[in-house]
Amino acid sequence: MTWETVIGLEVHVQLRTRTKMFCGCRTTFGDPPNTNVCPVCLGLPGALPIPNAAAVRLAVGGALALGCTVHPTSVFARKNYFYPDLPKGYQISQFNQPLATGGRVGFDSPERGRIEVGITRLHVEEDAGKLIHDRFPGKTAVDLNRAGIPLAEIVGEPDLRSPAEARAYLTTLRQILIYAEVSECSMEQGSLRVDANISLRRPGDTRLGTKTEVKNMNSFANVERALEAERARQAGLLESGERVTQVTLLFNAATGQVKPTRSKEESHDYRYFPDPDLPPLVLSPSWLEERRAALPELPEARRSRLESALGIPAYDARVLTSEVALADYFESVVAAGVEPKTAANWVMGDVMTTFNERGSFPISPVRLAELVSLVRQGVVSHQAAKRVYQELALSPDEQPRAAAERLGLLQVSDQGALGGWVEEVLAAHPAEVARFRGGEAKLMSFFVGQVMKRSRGKADPKGVQPVLADKLK
Amino acid sequence: MSRAAERVDSAAATARKTGERLARAETLNATLHWSQELLDAEAARVDSMAAPGPLGGMPIAIKDNIVTVEQPTTCGSRILEGYLSPYTATAVERLRAAGAMVAAKTNLDEFAMGSSTEHSAYGRVQHPLDPTRVPGGSSGGSAALVAAGVVPAALGSETGGSVRQPASFCGVVGVKPSYGRVSRYGLVAFGSSLDCISVFGSTVDDAARVLSAMSGSDPLDATTLDRPPMEPPDTLGDLKGITVGLPKEYYPADLDPGVAAGLRRTQEVMRGLGAELREVSLPNSAYAVPTYYIVAPAEAAANLARYDGVRYGQRRVGGDGDIRALYRATRGEGFGAEVRRRILVGTYVLSSGYYDAYYRKAQEVRALIAGDFRRAFASGVDLLLTPTTPTPAFKAGEKTEDPVAMYLADIFVSAVSLAGLPALSLPAGRSEGLPVGAQLIAPFFEEPRLLAAAGALERVLSAEAEVR
Numbered sequence: 001m002t003w004e005t006v007i008g009l010e011v012h013v014q015l016r017t018r019t020k021m022f023c024g025c026r027t028t029f030g031d032p033p034n035t036n037v038c039p040v041c042l043g044l045p046g047a048l049p050i051p052n053a054a055a056v057r058l059a060v061g062g063a064l065a066l067g068c069t070v071h072p073t074s075v076f077a078r079k080n081y082f083y084p085d086l087p088k089g090y091q092i093s094q095f096n097q098p099l100a101t102g103g104r105v106g107f108d109s110p111e112r113g114r115i116e117v118g119i120t121r122l123h124v125e126e127d128a129g130k131l132i133h134d135r136f137p138g139k140t141a142v143d144l145n146r147a148g149i150p151l152a153e154i155v156g157e158p159d160l161r162s163p164a165e166a167r168a169y170l171t172t173l174r175q176i177l178i179y180a181e182v183s184e185c186s187m188e189q190g191s192l193r194v195d196a197n198i199s200l201r202r203p204g205d206t207r208l209g210t211k212t213e214v215k216n217m218n219s220f221a222n223v224e225r226a227l228e229a230e231r232a233r234q235a236g237l238l239e240s241g242e243r244v245t246q247v248t249l250l251f252n253a254a255t256g257q258v259k260p261t262r263s264k265e266e267s268h269d270y271r272y273f274p275d276p277d278l279p280p281l282v283l284s285p286s287w288l289e290e291r292r293a294a295l296p297e298l299p300e301a302r303r304s305r306l307e308s309a310l311g312i313p314a315y316d317a318r319v320l321t322s323e324v325a326l327a328d329y330f331e332s333v334v335a336a337g338v339e340p341k342t343a344a345n346w347v348m349g350d351v352m353t354t355f356n357e358r359g360s361f362p363i364s365p366v367r368l369a370e371l372v373s374l375v376r377q378g379v380v381s382h383q384a385a386k387r388v389y390q391e392l393a394l395s396p397d398e399q400p401r402a403a404a405e406r407l408g409l410l411q412v413s414d415q416g417a418l419g420g421w422v423e424e425v426l427a428a429h430p431a432e433v434a435r436f437r438g439g440e441a442k443l444m445s446f447f448v449g450q451v452m453k454r455s456r457g458k459a460d461p462k463g464v465q466p467v468l469a470d471k472l473k
Numbered sequence: 474m475s476r477a478a479e480r481v482d483s484a485a486a487t488a489r490k491t492g493e494r495l496a497r498a499e500t501l502n503a504t505l506h507w508s509q510e511l512l513d514a515e516a517a518r519v520d521s522m523a524a525p526g527p528l529g530g531m532p533i534a535i536k537d538n539i540v541t542v543e544q545p546t547t548c549g550s551r552i553l554e555g556y557l558s559p560y561t562a563t564a565v566e567r568l569r570a571a572g573a574m575v576a577a578k579t580n581l582d583e584f585a586m587g588s589s590t591e592h593s594a595y596g597r598v599q600h601p602l603d604p605t606r607v608p609g610g611s612s613g614g615s616a617a618l619v620a621a622g623v624v625p626a627a628l629g630s631e632t633g634g635s636v637r638q639p640a641s642f643c644g645v646v647g648v649k650p651s652y653g654r655v656s657r658y659g660l661v662a663f664g665s666s667l668d669c670i671s672v673f674g675s676t677v678d679d680a681a682r683v684l685s686a687m688s689g690s691d692p693l694d695a696t697t698l699d700r701p702p703m704e705p706p707d708t709l710g711d712l713k714g715i716t717v718g719l720p721k722e723y724y725p726a727d728l729d730p731g732v733a734a735g736l737r738r739t740q741e742v743m744r745g746l747g748a749e750l751r752e753v754s755l756p757n758s759a760y761a762v763p764t765y766y767i768v769a770p771a772e773a774a775a776n777l778a779r780y781d782g783v784r785y786g787q788r789r790v791g792g793d794g795d796i797r798a799l800y801r802a803t804r805g806e807g808f809g810a811e812v813r814r815r816i817l818v819g820t821y822v823l824s825s826g827y828y829d830a831y832y833r834k835a836q837e838v839r840a841l842i843a844g845d846f847r848r849a850f851a852s853g854v855d856l857l858l859t860p861t862t863p864t865p866a867f868k869a870g871e872k873t874e875d876p877v878a879m880y881l882a883d884i885f886v887s888a889v890s891l892a893g894l895p896a897l898s899l900p901a902g903r904s905e906g907l908p909v910g911a912q913l914i915a916p917f918f919e920e921p922r923l924l925a926a927a928g929a930l931e932r933v934l935s936a937e938a939e940v941r
Contacts, residue, residue, distance in 0.1 A: 039560055043779040045553070046540045046562060046659040048694050078775050080823070082800055089778020142783065271823035273832060276666035276772055278695055 003200040007166050008158035012151050013183035014191035015058040021126040021150035022049030029189045033143035041148035043087030048277050055150035058182050060291050063100030063122045065180035074099045076278040080271045085129040093125035095272040107172035110164045118157035127151050163227035170220045175299045200234045216250040226251035230258050310340040336369030350389050362393035371400040384409040384457040413460040418467045425450045484530040488516035491532040491576050494623040501599045503614040505537045506544040507577030515574035526572025534618045534627035537578040538661040549583045549593035552780045552787050552807030562659020564670045564687040571686035579614030583809045585663045587611045588882040592811045606866040609639030616643040619673040626683045627673045632664045633765045634886025636671035637898040641861035641910025644900045646674045651918045652893035653698040656691030662776040664769035667890050677928045681705050706921035709929040713747030718854035720755040729864040731904020734940040736860050739901045739911040742933050755845040760838050761888035767822050767835035774819025843892040850916045861898040861910035895920045900936035
């Protein structure tokens with residue numbers, strides 16, 4: 001029996017501000033518990049919230065990047081519930097008048113080709129604190145450093161049809177938000193969190209099945225795994241004639257299973273109402289236009305620009321724009337005078353490998369350009385240049401030429417030295433020499449390779465060939 | 474002797490005398506925290522100021538729902554017993570910068586919910602003229618101290634009449650500013666869209682000076698208006714050219730005869746000063762009390778959710794030992810009956826399925842009530858004159874068993890709060906020895922007009938004369 005999977009995601013991203021949503025406390029990750037707190041974010045008697053203009057600006061940027069309509073008037077609302085990590089007993093959020101509605105995200109589905117997912121709404125709110133259960137035996141501790149951190153909640157339409165598609169959507173969404181400089185989008189630091197709603201129905205059915213909500217996923221890969229597990233669980237229920245009940249499930253990455261939350265299933269009534277401490281958020285049309293104009297170039301635009309303006313292949317453009325930093329680095333290398341395709345090969349090769357290992361670029365684009373120009377000038381071979389790159393990664397202040405010299409990697413085109421290596425290679429491979437002389441001309445590249453190897457990359461390949469040809473006569 | 478030395482003597486002497494008066498007034502149960510030591514420290518601070526400031530050494534009592542670093546802030550509740558705020562309210566900071574001395578923190582109905590100051594966890598406050606009567610509320614402690622001559626001025630807070638009503642009962646001046654005129658930062662929230670720090674004064678001038686010193690926008694309160702602080706008004710010699718509206722709905726046939734007599738006399742005095750009096754109508758004010766008792770509890774239910782025993786204040790661990798039990802025990806035992814009642818009402822009116830019928834409807838009615846006032850003022854009326862309360866001070870215990878009867882004590886003051894307008898209560902004589910108050914209401918942000926007219930009236934009305 002086949003089922004259609006319907007998935008909708010709610011994504012919370014931390015807006016990259018220096019201070020919290022409604023007070024001046026710092027948002028630094030990893031500070032000692034309860035050090036970034038004040039009367040406002042502790043919910044002390046008499047304290048009042050003041051909206052953070054930077055957070056609003058970032059949320060507006062995110063909304064515009066996702067193609068949403070940003071509303072000139074939106075309203076902060078109180079979402080009421082009791083929990084020890086919620087200092088005021090309500091969260092300041094937005095409810096029936098959110099900041100923005102009606103956007104879309106386009107991306108390549110692994111199964112369906114190019115698709116678009118609708119964005120229902122984007123609103124701003126404050127985060128809650130964190131409960132720590134493993135610090136004091138038998139007790140729960142509360143850390144309120146996170147309380148009041150500015151978030152944008154991005155609610156997507158139930159337009160996704162598979163766990164893999166959900167993952168692809170998240171990858172694209174993250175890329176857009178990073179490009180738009182809205183959020184760091186780091187799941188490890190909790191600056192991006194995903195709640196997934198999933199239901200199954202018969203293909204062709206227009207009504208939605210009963211959905212469940214899956215939480216507690218700490219990577220995009222785990223979102224996919226969790227949704228696969230939940231899809232299988234629901235299909236099992238439906239196929240054995242049972243019904244899916246509306247529950248919240250937690251994903252356990254160790255077992256790969258989803259389990260209903262222990263908290264009893266009470267339907268929450270959050271009693272939303274406009275927060276009387278905060279006047280409506282009014283944004284002028286001219287300011288919104290300014291924000292739109294100030295929006296950084298987004299991934300799709302950059303991809304097509306790299307293809308058309310620099311003439312690099314579509315695949316390269318896609319890889320290079322996967323991260324803003326990579327694309328920026330690539331463009332700086334090109335700006336420093338390197339031919340675009342050569343720059344792309346370097347950046348997608350050794351540079352990307354070290355970037356992925358370290359999370360940063362060990363040498364500046366200008367240094368890389370210097371290195372590449374040494375290859376072009378025949379000062380070092382391409383092979384030697386890769387060794388010089390590894391060396392520079394360890395001592396980034398050194399000049400590429402000096403490093404090549406120190407390592408003895410300067411290309412040798414001196415006839416005497418080349419002749420010496422050629423003699424040694426021919427002496428070591430008498431059988432191949434005989435076959436070459438017998439007419440196997442394609443062995444020339446074998447001999448060139450052997451000479452390069454013997455010279456440990458120093459021999460100038462262009463100089464080697466005439467010497468070989470001469471000695472093999 | 475230098476002038477500076479004279480000033481030192483005079484500030485210290487004021488602190489001393491204030492302390493003696495506070496000690497003599499203890500039987501009123503009007504104060505929750507004060508000490509001679511803190512008073513002396515305040516005097517020393519004022520003395521060390523380069524200039525005495527506009528309030529030069531004035532001792533001011535502060536309602537105990539306004540936070541100060543030096544004293545506890547309990548809001549008259551067990552749940553905040555011993556609570557010390559790490560910061561001081563903006564209004565108090567401004568008064569101190571203007572040269573005022575904080576004299577005491579005063580008793581109140583728990584979390585400012587009440588009209589008699591009988592709902593304090595620390596006992597009821599006595600009326601200074603009759604110990605068997607209430608001083609009004611919820612700012613009864615501040616009203617009683619000013620009425621007893623202990624301090625010339627005191628801060629209260631208004632959500633729905635909590636300064637004007639006790640001012641009327643105690644025979645002092647009570648001024649509620651426009652919403653957004655005075656910062657709420659540091660005023661413990663009750664009904665945030667209504668709450669205003671307000672002032673009691675022994676005279677209009679005292680109240681006006683205090684109000685002007687603490688007014689003005691505050692970067693810590695997003696609901697303050699971005700306008701300069703209020704200048705103390707010029708005093709008027711008469712009321713010539715001023716049109717006073719008498720809203721007929723505020724003069725019901727069953728108005729207490731003493732109150733009615735007080736208002737008749739006030740009207741005569743106003744005519745005598747050259748004012749033109751004219752009947753107007755505010756038909757939707759009839760719905761003010763029920764509207765208020767939806768809006769204020771709804772906001773209160775959310776505002777009081779933070780008293781959960783987790784971070785500060787009193788904590789009770791319940792039977793099961795889990796977090797729900799902690800909430801139940803802390804809040805069940807920490808809050809008094811009237812506070813619990815309003816939290817329940819507020820939770821109910823915001824509940825899904827009831828929101829439209831109650832909260833949304835109340836907001837619509839609130840807009841209609843405000844519209845009535847706008848229309849009246851647009852029709853050429855400069856000020857409105859009404860009784861402040863339907864009766865003089867009632868007996869202690871008279872209304873504690875009947876919450877609705879208690880709520881109706883605010884029938885003439887609630888509409889103004891819902892409309893966010895400035896208003897004051899002025900002593901208008903006495904009926905059988907008990908003070909009667911006249912309420913003047915002005916358009917939004919027209920406090921100078923309100924206070925100037927009240928000042929002119931005050932000079933002619935004899936506050937202590939019997940009316941009939």
